[in-house]
Amino acid sequence: MSPADITTAYIALGSNIGDRERYLAEALKKLDEHPHVQVLACSSIYETDPVGYVDQDAFLNMAAAVHTSLSPEGLLAVMQNIEQVLGRVRDIRFGPRTIDLDLLLYGEREIRTPDLIVPHPRMQERAFVLVPLADLFSHIPNTSFASIEKQLAKLDGKEGVMLWKKMQWPSESGHSAS
Numbered sequence: 001m002s003p004a005d006i007t008t009a010y011i012a013l014g015s016n017i018g019d020r021e022r023y024l025a026e027a028l029k030k031l032d033e034h035p036h037v038q039v040l041a042c043s044s045i046y047e048t049d050p051v052g053y054v055d056q057d058a059f060l061n062m063a064a065a066v067h068t069s070l071s072p073e074g075l076l077a078v079m080q081n082i083e084q085v086l087g088r089v090r091d092i093r094f095g096p097r098t099i100d101l102d103l104l105l106y107g108e109r110e111i112r113t114p115d116l117i118v119p120h121p122r123m124q125e126r127a128f129v130l131v132p133l134a135d136l137f138s139h140i141p142n143t144s145f146a147s148i149e150k151q152l153a154k155l156d157g158k159e160g161v162m163l164w165k166k167m168q169w170p171s172e173s174g175h176s177a178s
């Protein structure tokens, strides 16, 4: 990846079926293995009460910062392919899933197409997204974080987001999300 075409993007990850931690770890590994994506940092893992469709098991949620030379559409396609490989089935809206990958931010870009809206349209109201994202503040300076921090301060539902496992990326022994 040549520095000129590299963008920093932020991705939310969630899982509430099966071995949730393994699905998160596999998704991060597959993202990082892509030749045009590099995982820079990841948040801790949080256990979160389900939101939207509440009659389902608790989620594990986290967020990752990546460098990519892919377009936003290209990155979304890679994310959707990872969801498919990891057995994501789309049936109930907001329902259970082995893995969910949402593109939160792509540099400072604003995108509104039928298949992709960035910043993610529901991120501002979701503590399960903003709490993990806040972990990345210290790793990656980015002006758009200022408003996220303010939003987080006034958001309800933070009590349903509990630290589950502290994480580090990369770890001394390689990838730590495993």
Ligand SMILES: Nc1ncnc2c1ncn2[C@@H]1O[C@H](COP(=O)(O)OP(=O)(O)OP(=O)(O)O)[C@@H](O)[C@H]1O
Residues within 6 Å of the ligand: 076, 090, 093, 094, 095, 100, 101, 102, 103, 104, 114, 115, 116, 117, 118, 119, 120, 121, 122
């Ligand atoms: N920023 C984005 N990140 C991921 N998908 C997006 C985004 N903007 C639009 N989409 C579209 O949303 C569609 C539905 O995505 P998905 O099935 O993951 O939704 P969901 O996880 O049930 O709900 P939510 O998007 O609220 O998390 C995708 O096919 C994709 O084209």
Ligand SMILES: Nc1nc2c(c(=O)[nH]1)N=C(CO)CN2
Residues within 6 Å of the ligand: 013, 014, 015, 048, 049, 050, 051, 052, 053, 059, 061, 093, 094, 095, 100, 128
């Ligand atoms: N706690 C939690 N709730 C959710 C989640 C999620 O990742 N975590 N994802 C949803 C669909 O995008 C709907 N509800």
